[in-house]
Amino acid sequence: MINRKLIGARYFYESYKIYRNKTMSYNSARDYDGHGTHTLSTAAGNFVSGVSVFGNGNGTASGASPNARVVSYKALWEDFGYDADILAAFEAAIADGVDVLSVSLGGLEPKEYWKNTISIGSFHAFLNGLVVVSSAGNDGPTPYSLTSTEPWVITVGASTTDREFTNSVTLGGNTTLQGLSISMFGLSSHELYPLINASDAKADNALSELAYLCANRSIDPKKIRGKILVCFQGTDDQTWVEQTEAVGVISLVTIPDTHFSPATLMLPVSNLNCTDSNYLLNYINQTKSPMATISKGETKLGIKSAPRMAAFSSRGPNPIEPRILKPDITAPGVNIIAANTEKVSILGSTNKNRNTPFKMISGTSMACPHVAGLVVLLKALHPDWSSAAIKSAIMTTATPLDNSGRPILENYSQEETTPFSYGAGHIQPNLAADPGLVYDLMTNDYLNFLCAHGYNSSTIGSLYRGFYVCPKHFNLANFNYPSITIIKLDLWHSINVTRTLTNVGSPSTYNVHIKVPHGVIVSVEPRILMFQQKGDKKDFRVTLSLKPQINNKANYFFGSLVWTDGKHNVRSPIIVKNPHQ
Template sequence: MKDMDLFPQGGREVVRVDPNFTATGTYTNPSLLSFSISFYIVLIKFQKYRKLIGAKYFNKGYAANAGSLNASYETARDNEGHGTHTLSTAGGNFISGANVFGNGNGTAKGGSPKALVAAYKVCWPQVDSGGGCYDADILAAMEAAISDGVDVLSLSLGGGSKDFSDDVTAIGAFHAVQQGIVVVCSAGNSGPAPGTVENVAPWIITVGASTINRDFTSFVSLGNKKHIKGASLSDKILPEQKFYPLIDAVDAKANKVSSDIAQLCLVGSLDPEKVKGKIIICLRGENARADKGYAAVKAGAVGMILANAEENGDEIIADAHLLPVSHVSYTDGQSIYQYINSTKTPMAYMTHVRTELGIKPAPVMASFSSRGPNTVEETILKPDITAPGVNILAAYSEDASPSGSFFDKRRIPFNIVSGTSMSCPHISGIVGLLKTLYPNWSPAAIKSAIMTTAESRANDMHPIQNGGNLKANSFAYGAGHVQPNRAMNPGLVYDLTTKDYMNFLCAQGYNKSQISKFSAMSFVCSKSFKLTDFNYPSISIPDMKSGVVTIKRRVKNVGKPSTYVARVKVPHGVSVSVEPRTLKFTRIDEEKSFKVVIGSVANNKHKGYVFGSLIWEDGKHHVRSPIVVNLG
């Protein structure tokens, strides 16, 4: 079974998703069709097929564990919301008046707004005997999608990193790529710890999550006249400029409840006599953010401040809370705790939610977005790319509540959700557009176009941050933040074939039985193939024990005839040379090979991972590949 972690820690800790096609009436005039798994699977397909696949469900793997299923399981309907949200992000049509409780109002559209879309439900609710997304159902859905003739698979799910031969998603994705189908997957929501990235097979586009330049803001005003910016989507507001008593959840604990439990605001952990009529501050972690608000409401609070734990840093997320709430950063949370402890009568007030545009810096990497290095094969840098995944507004199932909690009876047609599940379909939609422009490009060429045109700087022209003014690196964002318009004209691409992928599997030491899981074709492994020569759009060196590593790459010209010159941003502690430094192309689809020689520097004091880049430039195109070197 796949353990699902589709939403960042502190949000909905257990998620059960499926597709709702009540929203599919908006997906008209198709020119593509998209296939995504986000507790269900989505597709993109060319107009020439003119075939709307619709929605299917797969539950035999689940039933084998859960036992006999009633009729409520014989449906592809979305009663959770996650599937509708991701599907509309990938392929939703233009819809005016999209908003959440009046916030973010405007016209919404998916990445491929004229797409034909289909959904394949593979995940099911938790029951006594288990629940979630079973390998058998995931693979069955992927194979069905391939048979249905899809062009893009968008899979917003994951189950941790594992050997490729044991990874059903990797196996199914290989089958798809063999047929020219692009596969896009979420990187996971287990960040910011290193080595947490999942869906790491080189034939998959792996997507991290970052912010956009829009915030949903609620300010906290303290009795000491300090004002703190927080995030919220609550549809409830406090009377204007009226201050309320402020209490720490630890001071509001119920009898026989520990301080550690009370500060998290678990249901039943708070004493109503201490909480009633007050604003309570709760610590993020363990239980869902919305559940903390429910606990506060049950105890009689008029509002809640949700403070980040240290590991959450500056990342604040707008949630559709049941009461007035402001989610604040770790630093700001600490200042609120200090204020409470500095006075006998702490007071606070929270403003109503407002939409703010033009936020800088943006993007910033989400703390929950899973990080590299790739623990399965470190020569393949993962994630590949980052895309918007924080506070994303998209369609939502009206069978589900906006907070995702059973006690929430509200229903809305759009919702704002965060996670790498949300960033994945952004890339899927872009892939759909590229497939329209370049129907003969391979999945590897499309991936290369997206990666080598990405941006590593934010809108303030400084490097993308992890939060807290800390510079991010390729283990967070891969090649960088996606730039769709640039991807349309990449100049050069790093291409790969099924033969290249098969040699990659051979280099993993797989025997014939293991390789047969990926392909039934007869194949003889190349004795000369090296993992360092695998033609990936990024370069990752796991160690420099030998002192010098030579990497071979080849690029294909997909633009006008031009001459490219190599430029290197050299990682600290190593030397880098490119041979040749100039590549002249006289025709489209012409390929040229080059070598990158990376060596250790004498008396180097740098240890651990260092980061740089290789750029091929012709005055118009900027073909950038990240370089990561582990110095030990």
């Protein structure tokens, strides 16, 4: 229903209908999946009190820009989506005059810009003054796994918040393991219950690999009566266990850095991480009568350290143009509570007890609308800023530190992560509103980027409707991006990088501070920039050279460059590829 919040809803399915040769079950813009409802409300949902998922995370919720109006463009259907439909949605949004596009979708693999529908659609949007924000993808932590690689798009990775939905599994011997759960149910803390591994509860004629995942009909209900069933996490719906006499479920993961969400069943349940999963398996295998109990889920706030990088968040280096850092930024994308369509349950089950108005989901799709909502706020505050200026403000004010003041870590391994995970860092919206200085870019700068990437006028025509003649000389190192990435640096040649800063604040004097990447010599000239008025532009040059000996086997070295006037800190990551790797 269209109202003062949702002022438009359109759908695009002509290509889907032709190529799939299917009768659509619903030819409308309505969301029968929940993904679009969740992301749209994250970007710009109104303030709503009493929001929770089964009592967890209870509080007042809103989107990042709660006063914004929204339009929905539906281009994905039951099982697929087609490029022509997606591009039609982009063009419709441009024609409708929207300001910001939140694009929580991506391709199956990275593609060159001229072959990539999202690249083409987002470039058209940029040319028409829209800011496009896109999710990095959910194929992490594998390097080169992100698919949103365009410099004219704000690419967003996913990180955790300082909120967790936890419970505990207490074993015989009084060992306690921490799990994740949003179940309202718990077992008695004064009684222990038998544990049974799913493989020991297999039904006759069931496949072992299905029993391993506790798939429906793969487990003998008689074998789990009065016991806690231990399963491995997979894609199978385990809600059938609720109809048995099992007293609880524990789900395990045994692959490091595997993302897992809080368990959601109408009985005591807990999801364990890899370390605790292996501990539990050893306990079961080495104990004659393994026993345990499960507490109910609870919400914990102020978790340290946070944010951490989500294991699933797709990673750089940029697979299409490694001289451009991607992702650009990271934002909350783990266990995000937002609106649900109520047409499906929060587990995709037909059990109507789970058809709740709010849903908890994880993904870079959830991180993307956080940034899109921030972009809306920045456009309202600074209507004269370009899309590049807005991106710069968000990137240069981001932080690579967590809430304990230490470098951002990987969520499960707790190893220090890099800009290939979080880009410039985690968003800091209040600081982005007043960045002091920005790195700006205009249309010709992006066209020159395409030239330096190797495109000729004909190829550029796939993205740009005009005719553009590439300059004879353009060094991509001088593309005025808010980060610096050098992939070819050797002992015999230094590299000069030029950047231009535009003052968007009061007159001020900025000094430079450099965190030098390992094995690299970095100098900046000039080291002081004086801005007399708003709109002043100043150039500076960064010279990078290698030290004679580098005793480090890392593939890349990381540092940063910060311009500060005592109030503003304009920070840019520096990434240098190790020539010996």
